[in-house]
Amino acid sequence: MSKGLPKRSEDYSLWYNELVKRADLAENSPVRGCMVIKPYGYAIWEKMQQQLDKMFKDTGHSNAYFPLFIPKSYLSREASHIEGFAKECAVVTHYRLKNAEDGSGVIVDPDAKLEEELIVRPTSETVIWNTYKNWIQSYRDLPLLINQWANVVRWEMRTRLFLRTAEFLWQEGHTAHATSQEAVEETVKIMNVYADFAENWMGVPVIRGLKTESERFAGAVDTYCIEALMQDGKALQAGTSHYLGQNFAEAFDVKYATKEGGLEYVWGTSWGVSTRLIGALIMAHSDDQGLVLPPKLAPIQVVIVPIYRSDEQLAQISEKAHSIKEALEDLGISVKFDDRDTHKPGFKFAEWEQKGVPLRIALGPKDMENGTLELARRDNGTKETVPADDSLPKRVKELLKEIQEGIYNKAYQFRKDSTHKADDYDTFKQLLDDKGGFILAHWDGTAETEARIKEETKATIRCIPLGAEEEEGKCILTGKPSNRRVVFARAY
Known part of the structure; x- marks a missing residue:
């Protein structure tokens, strides 16, 4: 399976592109610059999404959903915001197609021009703050802590799967507060949530910091960020959290009645991470054999591969494998029993290695006789033979924890040395x-x-x-x- 995978040291970019495809994560779509996220790649995103969503809700945020289309006039209200995104916007100008009179196919109906063009969402500050004007009347409505999971479009010229695509998936939080201090505290809190997720779930050490004025988000007063280092020595911005001040509140006239009876503009934040995190996961940990996934985000944490020569042997091994699978799943460990009869064990070993499954169990006739099995770690390749008894689930759980910590420590040492x-x-x-x-x-x-x-x-x-x-x-x-x-x- 890994034969022919380019070496990182020879062509890091080609290695990355090939690995994304061979590990069955994503592929290019017919639409230039867009991608199809395949089930295995989407399963990683789902695990990221589930954990982040829990972290957001644990800090008091609720999910909502806002329109994909934004009236063009909305983007004109905050000058620096539109200046930052103008060159990346996709614009909808018509609302209907019709058959060409010459029979050549469908064409845009020239009589179906929109009165006002619509922008396909590059980010949602404008449409959300226009909505907040109706949601916020008094100090009792604050703080307003909203997140949405969505797709966005930014018309990128140079694209790469997960890292930079014209359309991508993300979450974007948008909050409103009564004071500047509360908004700054929210901005920093979310930066720390992102850092916690990156380090303790992705196994990627990050630097927390402030962007310079030139690098901050368009329309923000301050942008906080987490920066990660990839194995080729390049940095990757892994998450941003923006303190918006009153810029968007003033642009969309979002005021609240204070306890004292006055009327003031609210203070805002926005923040987001995207499917770019999957690119970070790949580039921070993987090797020349394929993906290396931290157990907490691996769709499959343990794969069991039977080794057999006869149907009778397979039947015996399958019974034992299903028993092991059930015991591990009772501990919340995701397990795959690969009993396909179309591939040999060596092929399966290479395939699951390339897909980054953290732990492999090999179970053959001799193991059945001896009451043992072989555990192989994906992160460092070490193997150990252990009893196939009631002590196994505990050992597997310990190993997954060791792998998670080991992946982080290796990345941390690399960053320190770099x-x-x-x-x-x-x-x-x-x-x-x-x-x-x-x-x-x-x-x-x-x-x-x-x-x-x-x-x-x-x-x-x-x-x-x-x-x-x-x-x-x-x-x-x-x-x-x-x-x-x-x-x-x-x-x-």
């Missing part, structure tokens, strides 16, 4: 070209310097890390004073 400091521009450029990764360097705080570094090196400021100690220094480009290092990297 984080460097640069105190001058030449060293900075050399590190970028030779090692990649995160580079901690001083910056003078100006957009001009940031833009010049980006233009000359293709590296961007990923974030101003939160909680980092102040450190006097000089900007690597201009030599002007700086009181802290920021995180630079080339990124997806």
Whole structure:
């Protein structure tokens, strides 16, 4: 199964693209830039969605759904917002087709032009804040904590499965608060929810930080983010949480009556993560044999592969395998018994290895005689022979926990080894070209310097890390004073 999979060290991009297809995660669709998420890939998204949805609800949020189409005039109300998304918008201009008179097929009916064009949702701030105007009247209606699971369209020119597609799936939270402080606290809280999910479920260590003014979300006062590092040394923005101030409340006239009887604009936030997280999962952990999935997000956590030469042997092994499967499922472990008679065990081993199943159980005639079985870990390839008795479920559960922790620790060590400091521009450029990764360097705080570094090196400021100690220094480009290092990297 893994024969011919490109090596990461030789062509990381080709390795990634091939792995997405061979692991049966997704494929390109007939519509340029869009993807078909296959059942195995969607099962990973469902597990992500289920956990995140629980985390949102545990922090007081409720789900709702808002229209896919947004009147064009809505996007004009917040100037910086439309400026940030104008080049990525898909626009609906007509509402009907008709058969061409010459019989050549269907055409757009020129008489069915919309009075106002509709924008296919690139993000939902405008339509949601227009709705909030009707939902919020008084301080009793606040805070309003809403999330929606949806698809969005951003007309990307260069696309890659999961990482950047014209249409993708995501969640977007939109909240309204009585005070600025409450809104900022909400923004930070969600950033931390995302970081918790990335580290404890995806096994991906992240840096929490603030985006620079040039990199923040269009229409936001501040953008908080989590930044992850992929195995090729490039950064990936894994989640963002935006403090909107009163920008959208003012644009859509969303006010509330205070306890004192006054009338004030509310304070807002918005935040989201998308199917890009599946791309992060692949690139952070997988190897030249295929996917490596953390157990908490693996659609199948354990696969049982029978080894047999006769139908009689298979019948005996199947009985034992079903008993093991039932015992593991009682502990909440997802198990697949692969008893297909169309493929040999070696093929099955390679297939499930490529699909990243965390733990494999091999069960053959000798195992049946000895009352044992073989456990093989996907993350490091180690195998162990254990008794096939009542102690097995406990051992499997322990191993899945070890695998989850091991995957995170390996990624954390990689990030640690791939984080460097640069105190001058030449060293900075050399590190970028030779090692990649995160580079901690001083910056003078100006957009001009940031833009010049980006233009000359293709590296961007990923974030101003939160909680980092102040450190006097000089900007690597201009030599002007700086009181802290920021995180630079080339990124997806």
